Amino acid sequence: MRHLINILDFSVEELDELIKVADDIIANPVKYQDACNHKILGTLFFEPSTRTRLSFESAMLSLGGQVLGFSEANSSSAAKGESVSDTAAVVSGYCDIIAMRHPKEGAPLVASAHSHVPVINAGDGGHYHPTQTLADLLTIHHEKGGFEGLTVGLCGDLKFGRTVHSLIEALSRYKGVKFVLISPEELKLPSFVKDEYIKEKNIPYEQSTSLDDVMPQLDVLYMTRVQKERFFNEEDYLRLKDSYILTTDKMKLAKDDMIVMHPLPRVNEISVAVDEDPRASYFRQTLYGKYMRMALILKLLNITV
Amino acid sequence: MKIDAIKNGIVIDHITAGCAMQLYNMLGLDKLDCSVAIIKNVPSAKMGKKDIIKIDSNINVNLDIVSFISPDATVNIIVDGICREKRNIELPERLVNIIKCKNPRCITTTEQEIRHIFVLADRNKREYRCIYCDTKADSRKNYKLK
Numbered sequence: 001m002r003h004l005i006n007i008l009d010f011s012v013e014e015l016d017e018l019i020k021v022a023d024d025i026i027a028n029p030v031k032y033q034d035a036c037n038h039k040i041l042g043t044l045f046f047e048p049s050t051r052t053r054l055s056f057e058s059a060m061l062s063l064g065g066q067v068l069g070f071s072e073a074n075s076s077s078a079a080k081g082e083s084v085s086d087t088a089a090v091v092s093g094y095c096d097i098i099a100m101r102h103p104k105e106g107a108p109l110v111a112s113a114h115s116h117v118p119v120i121n122a123g124d125g126g127h128y129h130p131t132q133t134l135a136d137l138l139t140i141h142h143e144k145g146g147f148e149g150l151t152v153g154l155c156g157d158l159k160f161g162r163t164v165h166s167l168i169e170a171l172s173r174y175k176g177v178k179f180v181l182i183s184p185e186e187l188k189l190p191s192f193v194k195d196e197y198i199k200e201k202n203i204p205y206e207q208s209t210s211l212d213d214v215m216p217q218l219d220v221l222y223m224t225r226v227q228k229e230r231f232f233n234e235e236d237y238l239r240l241k242d243s244y245i246l247t248t249d250k251m252k253l254a255k256d257d258m259i260v261m262h263p264l265p266r267v268n269e270i271s272v273a274v275d276e277d278p279r280a281s282y283f284r285q286t287l288y289g290k291y292m293r294m295a296l297i298l299k300l301l302n303i304t305v
Numbered sequence: 306m307k308i309d310a311i312k313n314g315i316v317i318d319h320i321t322a323g324c325a326m327q328l329y330n331m332l333g334l335d336k337l338d339c340s341v342a343i344i345k346n347v348p349s350a351k352m353g354k355k356d357i358i359k360i361d362s363n364i365n366v367n368l369d370i371v372s373f374i375s376p377d378a379t380v381n382i383i384v385d386g387i388c389r390e391k392r393n394i395e396l397p398e399r400l401v402n403i404i405k406c407k408n409p410r411c412i413t414t415t416e417q418e419i420r421h422i423f424v425l426a427d428r429n430k431r432e433y434r435c436i437y438c439d440t441k442a443d444s445r446k447n448y449k450l451k
Contacts, residue, residue, distance in 0.1 A: 083416050083417045084412065084416055085416065085419075102412075103410075104410060104411065104412040104414070104415060104416075105408065105410050105411050105412060105437060105438035105439075106411055106412040106413070106435070106436070106437020106438045107412045107416075107437075109412075109436065109437055110412055110416055110419065110437065124412075125410045125438075126410065127410075127438055127439070192439070192441065
């Protein structure tokens with residue numbers, strides 16, 4: 001039985017296979033509409049999330065399966081003090097696959113050790129969010145035609161942004177990718193990510209505090225939100241939240257075929273006016289996320305269509 | 306300074322200078338009835354200075370703890386006043402229930418009776434990471450004991 005806790009649980013070949021299945025789902029959705037007939041997805045969301053939970057539910061419903069679960073810890077037995085391992089052991093008796101989000105880092109790994117069905121990490125605190133990375137990979141692959149030779153800019157909160165860490169880990173396994181890290185000093189990429197996935201693999205990278213300076217060279221711009229819940233101190237949050245805002249003026253500096261990505265929700269780091277630009281791919285990205293979650297559910301349930 | 310030779314027991318030698326007390330605590334030597342000597346800052350040709358612990362009893366020493374705290378240490382088993390065995394220790398692949406994760410966001414801070422597990426992430430850097438949250442363990446810091 002396989003689980004997905006960290007994006008590195010899957011080999012490059014397995015990721016390529018998921019991308020291939022997702023592409024086929026996009027091309028032939030009807031072919032997959034009953035693939036998960038009589039299968040149940042359990043969504044254990046101990047922390048609020050709109051997009052990720054709805055994306056998982058939509059993915060399972062589009063495969064002909066059904067969904068049960070809860071969307072916040074208060075409406076689960078966790079409010080009574082039940083452990084993650086007990087919850088996983090119980091719920092895995094009621095469903096065929098589990099998608100779990102939890103504020104504590106490592107909670108899905110604990111669940112996977114006690115579950116009788118595959119567990120998908122749908123985000124564990126500031127740690128991993130592998131299905132967001134799957135969405136990101138499909139977006140880049142679909143819109144840029146592959147990964148080789150791309151210059152990928154990551155902008156905003158690179159310190160706490162788990163989606164950024166996972167994307168760097170995943171892209172570092174493909175040849176010819178260059179990273180441009182754009183952030184204020186306080187929110188720079190942690191050294192363990194930079195050392196392990198960029199420096200040790202001799203991947204070219206550049207660090208900048210200015211988005212304008214590096215914009216012309218980017219093929220992909222990955223914007224992130226400065227998240228209030230990751231700060232212990234509100235003063236720090238207020239000082240840094242507006243650091244990097246993407247506007248239509250900044251977009252004039254970019255290549256004609258650059259794509260702008262964002263894990264969403266957006267607060268104000270991308271001006272609403274940028275939405276009109278065909279290079280803004282962040283809403284399409286959410287749809288790619290659903291297709292990748294469909295491909296993932298099929299893989300973990302060993303269903304081939 | 307003279308410490309009597311032990312007849313039957315264990316000598317943990319070549320401990321990184323300054324680490325003997327931490328090792329003493331983590332090995333639970335304070336709970337022993339026998340004589341235990343902690344010798345600090347002993348001149349050493351190889352290390353400049355080192356710490357030594359002498360235990361006047363043949364107890365089972367958790368080598369994983371010794372290795373984690375002081376990877377260059379050696380463990381000598383003394384029988385009838387003679388060193389019968391010299392164990393060179395190796396960094397263990399996993400540390401189970403030896404140290405706690407210091408990350409307040411880690412699941413180990415809330416999950417009941419969870420096993421605290423660290424894996425050797427980089428042998429050259431002697432670096433261990435929590436399997437749940439990937440936080441690095443620093444052997445030179447004083448960890449809350451399990």
